[in-house]
Amino acid sequence: MVTVYQWGSCDIGHRDDNFYRENVGFQPRVAQSFKENSNKNTLKYKEIECVINGEDSQKCRREAKEVYMPFSFIQKYFEVYGSIESYDGYERFEFQHSYSKVHPIPDQYSPGGIFMSFEFYNVEERNRVKCLTGQYGVPMSTQWTSTGHYYPIQIAQFGLSHYSKHLAGPKPKVQVLEDGESGDTSEWLLPDRRSQLAVKTDADFTDNSIIEFDTSENLKNPGITISMDEKKLSTLSLDIKFISNGSLTVLLRTGDGNLFRIHYVLGDTLIYLQKRDLYYGLGSKARGKWLHITRMVMVDFQKGLALSMSKSKVAKFKRNARIAAICLRGHGLVDNVTLSSAAHLEHFFDAANYLVNQQDDQGGWPIMVQRKLVPAVLELDAGWYSAMGQDAAERALDVFGIKSGDGGVLTKFAGVYDWYEEYPTTPSSYVLNGFIYSLLGLYDLKEVASGKGAEHATRLFEVGMKTLKNMLLMFDSGSGTFYDLRHLTLGGAPNRARWDYHTVHINQLNLLSLIDNDPLFTSTSKRWTDYMKGKLSPHN
Amino acid sequence: MVTVYQWGSCDIGHRDDNFYRENVGFQPRVAQSFKENSNKNTLKYKEIECVINGEDSQKCRREAKEVYMPFSFIQKYFEVYGSIESYDGYERFEFQHSYSKVHPIPDQYSPGGIFMSFEFYNVEERNRVKCLTGQYGVPMSTQWTSTGHYYPIQIAQFGLSHYSKHLAGPKPKVQVLEDGESGDTSEWLLPDRRSQLAVKTDADFTDNSIIEFDTSENLKNPGITISMDEKKLSTLSLDIKFISNGSLTVLLRTGDGNLFRIHYVLGDTLIYLQKRDLYYGLGSKARGKWLHITRMVMVDFQKGLALSMSKSKVAKFKRNARIAAICLRGHGLVDNVTLSSAAHLEHFFDAANYLVNQQDDQGGWPIMVQRKLVPAVLELDAGWYSAMGQDAAERALDVFGIKSGDGGVLTKFAGVYDWYEEYPTTPSSYVLNGFIYSLLGLYDLKEVASGKGAEHATRLFEVGMKTLKNMLLMFDSGSGTFYDLRHLTLGGAPNRARWDYHTVHINQLNLLSLIDNDPLFTSTSKRWTDYMKGKLSPHN
Known part of the structure; x- marks a missing residue:
């Protein structure tokens, strides 16, 4: 029986x-x-x-x-x-029982190491990323608004994923197409007699030899061209300075034998498709300055096609496309034209530069979109900061001290425990994974910073860790975890974390266990992992 | 698909x-x-x-x-x-999905009405009740200690269940065996020539006529006897005053035709079985005082048999037993000897009298047993009070103001929210059903009391309700409820409430919704009821 x-x-x-x-x-x-x-x-x-x-x-x-x-x-x-x-x-x-998997726990945590399991993320390929912008080389998000916005958390994810890929991945294959050092420019094809190409010296570059090009800036002109038939090395990077108006075009040969052009142009166009011509704007202030451009050509191609066709069609076109040529138009200087299998570190620097340059006076990165966690209740007006985006620099720490109601990210549970909000709603939402990400950021900062910045980060980190230890198990449902604590602030149903967020929680606890030996992290991680196989917490 | x-x-x-x-x-x-x-x-x-x-x-x-x-x-x-x-x-x-059922919500809540669904409780039949004591007529508990102890919560449950049965049940059938009013004592059989029986007058009773009996006090003497063959009316009640030593015996005929004797004797024996003789002590100070005795004879029989035989055997014996006679020994006075199908109000008064008389100087009822919620961690030393037992009288309210660490029942969640503990452990355990029972008790008291007592109860009730509204959903697991919050104070696994406690939570919310129209109670009750059919809270 x-x-x-x-x-x-x-x-x-x-x-x-x-x-x-x-x-x-x-x-x-x-x-x-x-x-x-x-x-x-x-x-x-x-x-x-x-x-x-x-x-x-x-x-x-x-x-x-x-x-x-x-x-x-x-x-x-x-x-x-x-x-x-x-x-x-x-x-x-x-x-x-669940569709998700927990990553193995690394041996140690290092601020300079692979971040979480971000080496597996392909942020730029997500549907919610409209494109990598020509101006900054960082993702433009369509989360919560179809017009697109720079979402600092996504940009940080993009940067951290490429940083992690750089550490985790194989050494990329690189082919230098032109750096001016050989003195031989015979691979370039001039479109007409008025066009010119010459090796020059420029003080901005230590190797000194660069290429000066001068041709019609008209997009109907093929431009000065270097041809190839390249499939695998599809990340293009180069240094370029447009003296006149001009453009850079990548010519693709699609599977059906047709040609497709991606034009990187001077101007503010984000992304624009006209039949087989796709335009990315490099910014209206790009002229007259040295630009370092790194483009995942196939990602640019994919994002352009996605404007007009289905996902499956896009995938097919992308799969069969090859780079046929690279063209320059207008009058300008160019150097270090390379194709590579990947240029992760450059994408990382694009993200880092964006975050450093776009930080505002309060030390934060306001997120310029309204966010509805619960329509008409947990809404955020445009201009909110997020604790997850604050982890790049010391002056970002000030936002941690400003209450979420006053435009910062700080809330206090029961008036007692300091919590840094991913979504600083009123009433508070207490999103767990965002809070832990901000703690990891504070930890990184306290480890790499010095002086007052390090002290500030240490203080915020320690207060936050105390909160986490007191509140972590409020997220334990006995069979999984809660994504946030909206039920406590709104009085409604708890918001159970779907399994992928549950595994993010576990992965985060595993990292925390490497930097804090409180057995709470290891025992909770173990139990939460058991939940994924249907093992419930005991009942009375 | x-x-x-x-x-x-x-x-x-x-x-x-x-x-x-x-x-x-x-x-x-x-x-x-x-x-x-x-x-x-x-x-x-x-x-x-x-x-x-x-x-x-x-x-x-x-x-x-x-x-x-x-x-x-x-x-x-x-x-x-x-x-x-x-x-x-x-x-x-x-x-x-669950084995439990939620009771229908009553139309209104009244302090004088049926309590929860306690009319369905048979506290005295539980295995954990050793017996109803001869001295007080209230349950002696063997929870947490096999030697038995008076557990005020169980006594209150016993009282409330019989109070509720009194309101809910059919009118009991009552047969008066002897009240002296007829003047005819011919139904009584005298055991020997020295024994006497007479109708007397006594100033203690308004009806004035009582019976005086005088016979050998020796238990081998059959005593003065009234015979019957009664199955259905098995609750015996009577008023009795022993002038000398003496005893009251109920003779049972068991299914196998044998006789069994239950002796209610002067003395401190709790319960003692010797072959077919079972003894209950009426207390060593019972002599010379009028005693009002109400006994569920078959429950007394059951508890006695349970000392020596299996549950199934006990049930069989109990099912087939009949009352054959009632006997009196020694010298004493007796009145109002009745057999009835039930005497719920008398059991209720036994419980209420016990609680009123046994309250200590601090206004509480210390529970004289060590309680291990979690061995070596959540332990309570003997002498603890419980908020659930405090709801009978105004002077019990003082215990609500004493911290659980100082011998009271008060704890503060996050140092902020006042919580009345069913088990005032250190660290706190936050048992939900016990807290709500204490709130219902405070509500009843504030409704029926007046003056300072009512003010005090009102204050405690309102503070407690505020706490409940802030903390209720900490017990929501998204698929059921937690019994307590030990996971937050101990850092371990949440203690899921089994379905019967889950339904107690729901029944309690339904009552609360009758005395406080905060939609939190109705919406939560609905969701918690849905959980019982496998409907989970949403995930992100």
Whole structure:
């Protein structure tokens, strides 16, 4: 006999055999024990109706005393996953409690090391990224607004992902197309007799040799061109200074044999597609300055196509495209033209430069979009800061001291515990992963900074860690985690974290356990990992 | 096609199609849609191994693209319930998410009305009740100590349950065996010539006529006896005053035709069984005083038998026993000897009198047993008070102002919110149902008291309600409730409330909604009720 329920180890109050009958009007049921029928040929298998909680009905199967329930029901009812998989010569049904996986815990945490598991992130490919802008080389987000905005958290993610890829990945393959050092410019094709190309010396570059080009700036002019047929090395980088108006074009050959042009032009156009011509603006103030441009050409291509066609079509075009030529127009100087398999560090610097240059007087990066966590309740007006975006520089720390109601990121749980908000709503939302990211940022800063900045970061970090230790288990649901504490501030349903955020929580605890040996982090991480296999916390 | 997962409505941060691949290394699976096989005779199925979370294995059934999982697994894995039930001419499988039921919400709350659903409680029959003591007529608890102790919460439950039964139940049937008014004592049998029985007048009783008895006090003497063969009216009550030593005996005829004696004796014996003689002590100071005794004879019989035999044997003996006679020994006075189907109000007064008389100088009822919520961590030394036991009288309110560390019941969550502890442990345990019971007690008191007592109760009630509104949803797990907040104070796993406590929480919220119209109580009650049918709170 298998008893359907079992008493826990903690005996409080009413527990006894009569409690059920008294309190609920009926006795808990006891299920029959089930015998495996060893003789398959005599199995009697028939349909039986299953009444679900006295309300719905499911067609099940019965075999002797065992009842079988269809997985199509189980999957939906219990939010679990499964599929038939074939390997080792036969088929199995693989049941999974969650769809997510926890990354292995690294040996140690270092501010200069790979960040979390960000080496697996491809931020720029996400649908919510409209494109990498020509002006800054950082993602333009369409989260919460279709017109696009610079979302500092996404830019930081972009930077950290490429930084982590740089550390984790193989050394990229690099092909220098032109650096002026050889003195030979015969690979370049001039479009007409008026066009010129010459090796020059420029004081801005230590190697001194650069290329001066001079041709029509008209986009109908093919420009001064270097040809190739390149598939794998699709990250283009170069230093360029336009003296007159001008442009840089990458010519692609698509799978159907047609040509497609990506034009990087002087001006404020973000991204613009006209048939087979795609335009990225390098900014209206780009003329007359040395620009260091790094473009993932296939990402630029993908984002352009996405303006007019379906995802699957885009993927097909992208898969079959090859770089056919690079063209220069107008009058200008160019150097260090390379194609490479990846240029992660350059993308990282694009992100870092953006964040350093765009920081405002208060030390933050206001997020210029209204954000509705709960429409009409947890809304943020445009111009909010986020604690997650504050981790780049010391002067960002001031925002941690300003209350979220006053334009900062600080809130106090129960008026007592300092919490740095990812979304500084009123009432507070207490998003866990954002808070821990801000703590990791503070930790990094206190480790790499010195003097007053380090002291400030240390103070904020320690206060935040104290809060985290007091509040961490408010996010423990006994079967998973909560994404935030909106239920406590709004009085509604708890917002359960879906499994991928649950694993982010676990990965974060694992990192924290490397920088703080409080057993709370290791024991909680273990339990939260168990939840992913359906192991619940005990009941009384 | 049924997508295995779905995005919630709240879009925060990383969500996009690449998140899975980047973060977890594989894509969520998509299950096939399943076709019902309409022809029962051709059910084609075969065994398929089901791998559970990559660890365990279950034998499942496969039928085309549908997989069926055995309920014996589902029940254990997901903690759900089910059984095959036969009605309306055919068998169904009844699946239940929980084993518990919520009582209907009453129309209004009244301090003088039925308390919660306590009319369904049979406190005295619980295994944890050693017996109803002869001295006070209230339960002696063996929770947490086998030697037994007066547990004021259990005594209050006992009183409230009989008070509620009195209001809810049918009018009891009462048979007066002797009140002296008829002047006829011929139903009594004298055991020997020296014994006497006479109608007397006594100033203590308004009806004036009482019975004086005088016989040997030796227990071997049968005593002065009135005979019967009574099954249904098994609650004996009488007023009695022993002038000499003496005893009251109830003679039972058991199903096997044997006789069994329950002796209520002067002395401190709690309960003592010797073969077919069972002894309950009425207290060493009982002699020379009028005693009002009310005994559920079959409960006394049950508790006595339970000292020496199994539960099932006890039940059988109890079921078949009948009252054969009532006997008096020694010299004394007796009046109002009745047998009735129930005497709920008398049991209620026994409990109320106990609580009023046993209150100590601090206004509380110290619980004289050590309590281990978590061995070696959440322990209580003997002598603790409980907020749940404080609801009988105004002077009990002082204990609400004393910190739990100082022998009172008050703790403060985050140093801010006043909480009245059912188990005033250090660190605090925050047992939800106990806290709400104490609030209901405070409400009752503020309603029925006047002057300073009412003001004091009102103040404590209002502070407590404010705390409850701020903390209630800390007990919401998104799929059920937590019994307490030990995880926040101890740093370990949350203690999920089993379904019967979950329904107590809901029943309590329903009562609170009658005395406070904050929508928090109704909306939370609704959601918590939904949890009992497997409806989870949303995820992000």
